[in-house]
Amino acid sequence: MKQLILGLILIFSITVSVAQPQIVFDNKNHDFGTFEEETGPVTHDFQFVNSGNEPLVLQNVRSTCGCTVPKYTREPIAPGDSGSIKVTYNPKGRPGKFSKPIYITTNASGDRETLHIKGVVIGSKSRRATNPYKIGTLSLRSLHIPLFDTPKGHVKEGHLFVRNEGKTELVPTFKNVPSHISVEMIPAVLHPDEEGLIKIYYDPDVVDDWGFRRDEFDLGLDNGSSNDFNTVTVSANLLDDFSILSPEQRQNAGHIELSSNVIDFGIIKGNTAKKQTLKITNTGKSRLTIHKVANENRSLNIKLKRNTLNPGKTTELVIEADPSMARNNLLNSRLMVITDDPERPSVPIRVLGSFE
Incomplete structure (x- = not known):
């Protein structure tokens, strides 16, 4: 008697496990290729078969955006019968490559099914921005x-x-x-x-x-x-990276002060070079480092006597204007003094004059 009951339970379990729908697709991926935006919406039918032994019901079919619209039958699909899911992609306003998933939930056991569409849309010429x-x-x-x-x-x-x-x-x-x-x-x-x-x-x-x-x-x-x-x-x-300094460190840092921000050579006659000197002073509480005096004018020669200054100390910046190297008669240039002063890391010096 006990063996008979166990046998009936086994048969019932096998029957329950076998009696179910099953969805099988011909292909779960479709590539629309490259097409013009003016082509308008493109559509593909994903074909499937219910290979189970119970009616198949598509409970939900959804995409991730409004540009991709799936359509499907809500009627049960008998065992052995086929069906399709029509997926339409609208390229309007969406130039470039696209890849979209479509998620399907059915009454079949197992995880949800996923379809994919992809392609490349060539944008409308009428609204395409022109790169120069x-x-x-x-x-x-x-x-x-x-x-x-x-x-x-x-x-x-x-x-x-x-x-x-x-x-x-x-x-x-x-x-x-x-x-x-x-x-x-x-x-x-x-x-x-x-x-x-x-x-x-x-x-x-x-x-x-x-x-x-x-x-x-x-x-x-x-x-x-x-x-x-x-x-x-x-x-x-x-x-320098001044973001790592505290307010106190910024206040106690080295600080640059120039004797002048403008050097005017006036009229330079002939081919004899002329020199002028300005002073750079550290008015801060720590040592000041002058990293560079940037100069892009080949008619100017720059010489800095010292590039580190202790608090209260001064150095000289010698600027020489050489007429033989000038490209035109007008001298209107800018030098940039680059330092580790967190308040004034780049200080300009205007250099003026003319060559005759």
Whole structure:
């Protein structure tokens, strides 16, 4: 009797476990490929079969955004019968690559099913923004990445937006990148009409320099012609990291004071160089370090007698104007004194005059 009861329980368990619906798809993924935004909504039917032995009910079919709309039957699907889920994607206002999941819940046992659609939309020309710079079919909003103040001790990030305006994939490449800059393309491959960005990482500790600085690297295209390249400029103002200082430390730091912020040579006649001197004083409570006197005018020669000053001490900055090196008759230049003064890390000096 006991064996008979156990046998009936086993048969009942097998019957319960076998009696269930089962959804099986022909394919759970569909690639629409590349198509124009003006094409309008695109649709794909995902075919499936109920391979179980009980009616199958699609309880819920949903997507993650309003651009993807699934349609399906709510009637039970008998064992052995087939059905479909129609998925429509609307590309309006959505240029570039897309990938969308569709989640399906049924009365079958197990986890929910997931379908995927993907493709690349070429944006409408009527609303497409025009980037002023071109490298082949790669367009750029700018050829300059400004980093502004870049404190030592930290890697500074910057970026530049680009877009593929062609009908084939592009792989941007980078050459002659300075050692203190690393560059990556996100994404690495740009699909037609897809926008990406060139991201840079700037390490100011690798370069032995201070103040305003320009660097360059070449941007080109993989398998592009020799003319498919351009130069991207990166600018940064390299300073000490003053964010780590407390208010008391800032107050007790070294502080710079100039005897004048303007040097006027007046009229310089002939080819004889003229010199003028201004004084730099540390009015603070700690030692002041003068990292650099930045000068981009080749007709000016700069000589700083000391680059470290104890509190209360003064040094001289000698500025020489050389007519033989002048590119034109007018002298109107700016020097920048770069220091570790947290209140005035960059102090300008205007240099004026004319050559006859």
